[in-house]
Amino acid sequence: MPPTLASLVHHSALKLTVRAGEDRLDVPVRWAHVSELADPVPYMEGGELLLITALKLDAEDPEAMRRYVRRLAGAGVVGLGFAVGVNYEEIPKALVDAAEEEGLPLLEVPRRTPFLAISKAVSAAIAADQYKAVTAGFAAQRELTRQAQTGGPEGLLAALAAQVDGWAALYDASGAVVAAAPEWAGRRAARLTGDVQRLRDRPAPASSVVGGPENEDRVELHTVGTGRRPRAALAVGTAATLGTAERYAVHSAIALLTLTTERSRSLQAAEQRIGAAVLRMLLAGEPDHARAVAGDLYGGLLDAPFRMMVAERVPVSASAALARAEARAGAPALDRPSAAALAAADTAGDPLAALADVVESAAARAGEAVLVVPEGERLVVLAADGGAAAAACAQYAAALETARTGVREKVPGGEEDELVVGLSAPAGPIAASAAYKQAEQALSVARRRGRVLVEHEQMAAGSVLPLLADDAVRAFADGMLRPLYEHDATGRGDLVASLRAWLSRHGQWDAAAADLGVHRHTLRYRMRRVEEILGRSLDDPDVRMELWLALKATSTD
Numbered sequence: 001m002p003p004t005l006a007s008l009v010h011h012s013a014l015k016l017t018v019r020a021g022e023d024r025l026d027v028p029v030r031w032a033h034v035s036e037l038a039d040p041v042p043y044m045e046g047g048e049l050l051l052i053t054a055l056k057l058d059a060e061d062p063e064a065m066r067r068y069v070r071r072l073a074g075a076g077v078v079g080l081g082f083a084v085g086v087n088y089e090e091i092p093k094a095l096v097d098a099a100e101e102e103g104l105p106l107l108e109v110p111r112r113t114p115f116l117a118i119s120k121a122v123s124a125a126i127a128a129d130q131y132k133a134v135t136a137g138f139a140a141q142r143e144l145t146r147q148a149q150t151g152g153p154e155g156l157l158a159a160l161a162a163q164v165d166g167w168a169a170l171y172d173a174s175g176a177v178v179a180a181a182p183e184w185a186g187r188r189a190a191r192l193t194g195d196v197q198r199l200r201d202r203p204a205p206a207s208s209v210v211g212g213p214e215n216e217d218r219v220e221l222h223t224v225g226t227g228r229r230p231r232a233a234l235a236v237g238t239a240a241t242l243g244t245a246e247r248y249a250v251h252s253a254i255a256l257l258t259l260t261t262e263r264s265r266s267l268q269a270a271e272q273r274i275g276a277a278v279l280r281m282l283l284a285g286e287p288d289h290a291r292a293v294a295g296d297l298y299g300g301l302l303d304a305p306f307r308m309m310v311a312e313r314v315p316v317s318a319s320a321a322l323a324r325a326e327a328r329a330g331a332p333a334l335d336r337p338s339a340a341a342l343a344a345a346d347t348a349g350d351p352l353a354a355l356a357d358v359v360e361s362a363a364a365r366a367g368e369a370v371l372v373v374p375e376g377e378r379l380v381v382l383a384a385d386g387g388a389a390a391a392a393c394a395q396y397a398a399a400l401e402t403a404r405t406g407v408r409e410k411v412p413g414g415e416e417d418e419l420v421v422g423l424s425a426p427a428g429p430i431a432a433s434a435a436y437k438q439a440e441q442a443l444s445v446a447r448r449r450g451r452v453l454v455e456h457e458q459m460a461a462g463s464v465l466p467l468l469a470d471d472a473v474r475a476f477a478d479g480m481l482r483p484l485y486e487h488d489a490t491g492r493g494d495l496v497a498s499l500r501a502w503l504s505r506h507g508q509w510d511a512a513a514a515d516l517g518v519h520r521h522t523l524r525y526r527m528r529r530v531e532e533i534l535g536r537s538l539d540d541p542d543v544r545m546e547l548w549l550a551l552k553a554t555s556t557d
Contacts, residue, residue, distance in 0.1 A: 002028040003125030005049065005079045005105050011121055014113055016081070019096055021105030027078045032122040034115050039071065046076025049107075049122065051115045053086040054095075065098040073102045080104060081118060085111030130244065137248025144249065148256045156256055157181040163249040166217065166238035170224075170257065171196045172361045173231055188217075189235055195221060196233045204230050220250070224257045232257065271297065275373045279380060283436055285539055287429030287507070301369040301382060305506055307390050308424040308435040309381040310443045311355050315418070351419035352379040355396065359383060362392030380436075385426040397421060397453035420446045421453040428506025434541055477550035483533045495533070496551075498526040503548045 006025035009016050018025065030047030036055040037043075044050075050072060058064050072080065080099065082091045091108055099106035109118070140163045147155035157168040158181040169180040169189030175197040180186040195210050199221050207222045217237045223230035234257060236242075236250055278298055281290035291302050356372050359381055363370035366388035373380045383389035400419065422443025427435035438456040446454035484495045498516060502523065505512040513520040527538060536543045 002030070002129045003122050004028055005107070007125065008049070008118065008121060009107065014118060014121060015110050016113070016118075017108040017110075019082075019091055019106045019108050020099035021079070021103055024078075024103060024105050027105075029078060029122055031126075032081075032115075032119045034119075038068075041071050041075040044072075044075045044077055048077050049079045049081055049118070050077050051081040051083070051109070051118060053083045053088075054092075055087055059088060059092040059095050062094040062097065065092075065094040066101065069095070069098040069102045069104055073104050078105070079107060081107045081109045081115075083109040083111065083113075083115065133244035134248070136245035137252070140245065140249035141252040144252050144256055148260060153257060153260055154179045154181065156253060156260075160236065160249060160253045161185070164236055164238050164242060164246045166236065168237070168253070169235045171233040171235070172364065173200070173357045174361045175200070175233070176361065176365060178232070178365065185237065188237065192219060192221070192235055196235070199223060199233060200230050206230075222250070222254055224254055272373070274298075275371050276375075278371060279373050279382070279432075282382075282429055282432035285430070285433060285541070287432070290429060290432075298369050298371050298382075301371060301384060302429050303510070304508065305385040305426040305428055306382050306435075307385050307426060308432065308439045309359075309379075309383065309390075309393060309421055310436070310439040311352055311379040311381070311419060311421045312443060312447070313351055313377060313418065314420050314447060355379060355381075355393065355419060355421070358392050358396045359389040363387070363389040380439075390423075393421065393423075394453065400452045419452060422446055423453060423455045425456045426506070428508050430507035430539070430544070431541065473549075473553050477553035480534075480546065480550045481554060484530065487529075487533055493526060493529065495526055495530050498523060499530055499547060500551050502527060503544060503551070 004026050008014060008029065009018055009025060028047065029049050030045070032049045032051060033040075033044070034051045035043065036052060036057075038056050040050065057068065069080070082088075082095065084090050091106065096106060109115070140159075143163070144156055144159050147159040151158070153170055157170060157179055160168045161181045167180065167182060167185035167188065169185055169192075170178045171189075171193070172178050175193040177186055177189045177193075180189050192210065195208065199206050199208055200223065202223075204223050204225065207220060210219050210221060211217075217239055218241065219235055219237045220242070222234045222236075223232075224234055225231040234250075234254055236253075238246070242250065274293065274297060278290045278294045281287070281293060282302075287302065294302060352374070356379060359370055360372060363383070368384055368387050368389065370384075370387075370389045371382040381389070381393070383393065397419075420443060422439040422441065422445070424435035424438035424442070427438075442454040442456045442458075446452065481496065484499065487493065487495055494516075498512075498518075501512040501515045502509075505515065509520040509523060513523045516523065531538055538544060538547075
């Protein structure tokens with residue numbers, strides 16, 4: 001604790017005597033200052049113990065002393081030390097009475113105690129308090145580091161909450177709560193999402209202090225990260241202003257969270273190169289090689305159906321964009337886009353970066369893999385079909401679509417970039433090239449129609465399947481599949497059913513094998529037999545398409 005008037009009174013070497021304000025001695029002393037000015041207030045900052053000999057004061061004038069003491073108390077002076085035996089043998093009654101009336105502590109300083117001794121005592125106590133705070137801060141830093149290494153962000157937040165005797169929460173780039181400690185703080189932290197989103201619009205590093213809707217506590221918000229766009233934010237809630245030791249703990253937590261949430265530029269570049277290589281291999285029809293390169297980084301994404309997204313920037317009137325923003329701000333609350341989507345929409349004015357933030361944040365919260373590859377002026381995304389990233393993209397697009405409604409016809413002017421996205425149908429690794437073409441086709445339609453997002457399924461008004469009823473098509477299908485039916489008729493396997501299951505599952509071995517009730521190695525053997533019997537490779541997407549259409553044309557369903 002910092003020194004107080006009580007600690008100075010109890011200092012055996014100073015021999016101070018309390019003459020007024022005995023009930024206010026527990027107030028902290030920020031400094032001891034000597035001034036004989038009749039009005040020292042302009043030179044006070046508050047929190048001082050003022051030391052005087054009344055050299056220029058009429059200390060026996062009651063009215064003058066009332067004015068003097070009232071000025072000192074109003075300026076935040078916490079105490080008055082009067083040296084006796086210099087100009088006055090004892091403290092004049094007028095000054096004692098004025099101090100009593102105002103409630104200002106008045107200390108009698110004996111002649112043998114120099115003011116310098118009091119200043120040294122205050123300085124030493126402040127230094128000791130600061131040293132204690134720094135030592136406690138370093139201890140907190142060690143504990144936070146240990147928790148970050150063993151318990152990750154959750155352990156770090158728990159340790160920080162204990163250090164500040166409050167709560168702590170971590171937000172992602174969109175303002176969603178990632179983790180909170182103690183557990184009850186998650187609901188409290190969620191109410192500050194809007195404040196977090198406003199904070200991320202300020203130049204980093206940024207911080208702010210907010211209060212709860214019912215003044216529940218004092219909350220400090222800090223951006224986390226080293227880049228121009230913060231990757232996360234930290235909230236720290238306490239009942240009072242943070243002390244020095246607590247401040248050290250918060251700053252240490254910000255540094256550690258930056259290390260755990262902000263990957264180095266070289267690592268980001270390396271991961272991006274891996275993602276680009278995986279995408280090229282998929283588009284080249286080499287799914288096995290893509291899996292080998294992806295490893296644990298993207299491997300899980302390639303073991304289930306995914307969606308391919310292709311996004312582009314398109315120019316739009318700046319005045320139209322401004323009108324959309326105004327319309328959005330004035331819209332009823334129920335009609336406005338989601339807060340997370342709109343925060344991402346303003347990401348440094350880059351719609352592709354905003355989309356990347358949306359899908360990556362959603363995937364991180366859900367613990368799913370997502371592949372995001374910048375491709376010139378495009379962004380290519382592979383996200384799990386039905387997963388959180390794909391859903392976040394659709395929600396974000398819907399929010400932008402709502403924001404654009406009714407203002408696209410505004411007066412044209414300068415241009416800025418706007419987002420369009422094409423989304424493929426669900427596909428597997430062996431059909432990645434076809435999915436990319438689908439996404440490109442949907443992107444082209446979105447651009448022509450002025451839509452934010454178009455799914456490939458929305459492009460077709462009907463279905464091609466009724467066309468397969470043509471006799472010529474049936475004849476072709478019968479001829480193509482006859483060798484497989486003849487093989488199955490001998491009782492040596494069930495190649496037709498296996499082929500249908502494998503194609504319907506987009507080449508996913510485990511899923512197709514589960515549908516058939518066989519081991520995946522059995523299914524692999526059957527597909528090799530199909531290739532041998534037909535003399536055609538199932539790696540060829542045209543062959544897979546023809547076989548699927550042939551199966552549909554000969555289906556009795």
